[in-house]
Amino acid sequence: MGESSVKTLETRTDVSSPTVVETETRPGSERTLVSRLRAPRRPRIWFEILLIAISYWTYSLIRNAVPEQKAAALANADWIWSVERTLGIAVEQSVNHTINSVTWLIVGMNYYYATLHFVVTIGVLVWIYRFHPGRYAATRMVLFATTGVALVGYYCYPLAPPRLMNGQNFIDTVLVHHTWGSMASGNLKQMSNQYAAMPSMHIGWSLWCGLTIFAVASAPWARILGLLYPTATLIVIVATANHFWLDAVGGMICLAFGYAVSRSWYGSFAHHLPRHPEPTGPHPASDLLNRVLARR
Numbered sequence: 001m002g003e004s005s006v007k008t009l010e011t012r013t014d015v016s017s018p019t020v021v022e023t024e025t026r027p028g029s030e031r032t033l034v035s036r037l038r039a040p041r042r043p044r045i046w047f048e049i050l051l052i053a054i055s056y057w058t059y060s061l062i063r064n065a066v067p068e069q070k071a072a073a074l075a076n077a078d079w080i081w082s083v084e085r086t087l088g089i090a091v092e093q094s095v096n097h098t099i100n101s102v103t104w105l106i107v108g109m110n111y112y113y114a115t116l117h118f119v120v121t122i123g124v125l126v127w128i129y130r131f132h133p134g135r136y137a138a139t140r141m142v143l144f145a146t147t148g149v150a151l152v153g154y155y156c157y158p159l160a161p162p163r164l165m166n167g168q169n170f171i172d173t174v175l176v177h178h179t180w181g182s183m184a185s186g187n188l189k190q191m192s193n194q195y196a197a198m199p200s201m202h203i204g205w206s207l208w209c210g211l212t213i214f215a216v217a218s219a220p221w222a223r224i225l226g227l228l229y230p231t232a233t234l235i236v237i238v239a240t241a242n243h244f245w246l247d248a249v250g251g252m253i254c255l256a257f258g259y260a261v262s263r264s265w266y267g268s269f270a271h272h273l274p275r276h277p278e279p280t281g282p283h284p285a286s287d288l289l290n291r292v293l294a295r296r
Contacts, residue, residue: 048129048140052122055144062151063193073158073195077165080198080244089245092162092238093170099239100171109236110179117202120229124209132216134277138262138270139212146204146258153250159198163241170241199250200243206233207255215271 084090100106121143128136163172173179206229213226237243263269 045129048125052125055147059147059151063154063196069158069195070160073160074164074166076157076198077160077162077244080159080246081162081165081168084245092241092244093168095235095238096162096171096173096241100173100176103177106173106239107177107179109239110174110177112232112236113202113240113242114179116233117205120209121205124212128212128216132275134274135216135270138266138268138273141262141265142255142258142270143205143208144258145261146208146254147201149257150199150201150204150251150254153199153254154193154196157198158195159247160195161197161242162244164194173240197243198247199254200237200247201251201254202233202237202243203230203248203251204255204258206230207252208258212270215269 081090084092099109125136125140125143128139132139162168162170210226210228210230213229214223217223217226234248237248238245259269266273
C-alpha cells in the first residue's frame with residue numbers, strides 16, 4: 001500500500017510538472033497576440049527617439065497642412081468671445097493689457113510660451129522612461145492620443161487667437177516686445193498654422209506633465225510643482241493673447257480622451273501599472289521580423 005501511494009504521488013508530480021516548467025521558461029507563450037501587445041514592456045531608447053521624432057514631424061505637417069480658413073476662424077473667435085462674455089469669464093483682454101504693462105514679466109512669458117511647451121514635455125518623457133519604464137508606454141499613449149485628437153479639432157474648428165481678432169484691441173506681445181523664438185508671431189508665423197487655437201495643446205501637454213508628475217513623484221515639492229506648471233501655463237497663454245479660456249477647456253477634453261484611450265488599452269491608468277515591467281517575451285513585431293529574417 002505504501003508503494004502504491006508513492007507511485008501515485010510520483011505520477012501526479014510527473015504529470016503536472018511539465019506544465020509549470022513550460023510556463024516558467026516561456027513567458028507569454030500562452031497569451032493571445034492582443035494581450036502580448038498590451039503588456040507593458042521595457043522601452044528601447046532608439047525606438048522611442050525615432051517614434052517621437054516621426055510623430056512630432058507628422059503632427060506638425062498635418063497641423064500646418066490644415067487650410068487656414070481666415071474668415072471662418074475669425075467668425076469662430078467672435079463667437080467664442082461672445083460666449084465668454086455671456087458666461088462672465090471674458091477677462092482675457094484685461095489680463096493681456098495688465099501683464100503687458102510689466103515688460104520683464106510679459107517678455108518672460110513670451111519665452112515661456114515658446115520653449116517650455118517642448119522642454120518640459122520631453123523632460124517628463126525622459127524621466128518616466130528612465131525611472132518608471134513599466135509605466136512609460138501607457139503614459140506616452142496618453143500624450144499621443146491627446147495630440148492626435150487635437151488635430152481633428154484644428155481641422156473641424158479653425159479658430160483665430162485673440163491677438164488676431166479684428167477690433168478687440170488685444171496686444172500681440174511677441175510683436176510689441178520683439179521676442180525671439182515664437183512661431184505664433186513675427187517672421188516665423190508663416191511656418192505655423194495661425195488659426196489652430198482650439199484646442200490648446202499648451203494646456204493639453206502641460207496638464208499631462210503636471211498630472212504625470214503628481215501621480216508618480218514621491219517628493220511633495222515635486223508634486224506641487226507638477227500642479228503649478230499647467231496653472232502657470234494657463235495664465236501665460238491668456239496673457240500673451242494666444243488663447244481663450246475655452247481653448248484651455250478644449251485641451252482638457254482632449255487630454256481626458258487620451259487617458260480614456262490609454263486606460264482602455266492597458267486596462268489601468270499608467271500610475272497603477274508596475275514601476276518596472278515584468279518579462280513578457282519578445283514583442284510580437286520583433287518576433288515577426290526575426291522570423292522573416294530567419295527564412296532568408
